[in-house]
Amino acid sequence: VLAICASNGRDEEAEAYFQQMKNEGLSANEFHYSSLLNAYAEKGKYEQAEKLVDEMKSSGVVPNKVVLNSLMKVYVKSGYFGKAKKVLAELNNSGHISNEVPYCTVMHGLAKAGKIEEAEKVFNEMKAKGIKSDGYSYSVMISSYSKNGNFEKVKKLAKEMESIQVNYDLAMMNTLLKAYSRVGDMECVIQTLKKMDKLKISPNWITFSTLISYFCEEKLYDLALHTLEDMQIKGHQPT
RNA sequence: AAACCGCUUA
DSSP states (O other): OHHHHHHHTTSHHHHHHHHHHHHTTOOOOHHHHHHHHHHHHHHTOHHHHHHHHHHHHHTTOOOOHHHHHHHHHHHHHHTOHHHHHHHHHHHHHTTOOOSSHHHHHHHHHHHHTTOHHHHHHHHHHHHHTTOOOOSHHHHHHHHHHHHHTOHHHHHHHHHHHHHSOOOOOHHHHHHHHHHHHHHTOHHHHHHHHHHHHHTTOOOOHHHHHHHHHHHHHTTOHHHHHHHHHHHHHTTOOOO
16 A cells, blocks of 8 residues: 555545545554645645645644645745644744755745735845755755845845855856846856856856857957857757 | 755746
8 A cells, every 4th residue: 555655646536545444443544644745845735735634633743844845835835824834833943854855845925925025034044044955955046046036135245155155057057147147247157157057057057148248238249259169069059 | 765956937
């Protein structure tokens, strides 16, 4: 049954099996709960998810961090940020937070909803807790700020990010590049590119198209063309 | 064993 739930995982089938289990008086373990909860999370059925968590608590199953994490995801998805933050606090108190991921989930949700100040609060809280930040959180914040047009914040965060040791990767670089191009800071764009080169991070087509459109905006058509050629050399198709 | 994050109107 375990295997069936997991591999069918995503759908109503899992729910059906779960019901069947209960009807037969079998006790569900946390594995069952989490896979089912995930199915709910996927569909944004937050009431169901909430009920499930209550149920599992009352039946003595301890919600592990995966479960709580999934629950948070549902809340964020449905716009219940207050509840999401409560779950987050719960995670905190029980010392279940091993990384920044849960914070990022909330932050991202807040940022997407345009509640950037809230997101920043979460962000600061995270830092205050001394949770190691490997750059994902910065990515989230930077891109939200650049979307919001808050360029000072973008720069500040970017600097801050550079001052700590972060694991740069492609998505990060793309985030930075996009943010810089929105700010229109050519210097930083170039610097970022150099850094990419140094770190042997190879650009993908998103990188290229970000660059090209930025260059075009800056009327640097030669550069844009050059970038385009580069792109083809690396085997990317221009679209 | 399972879930989760950032470039996605790029």
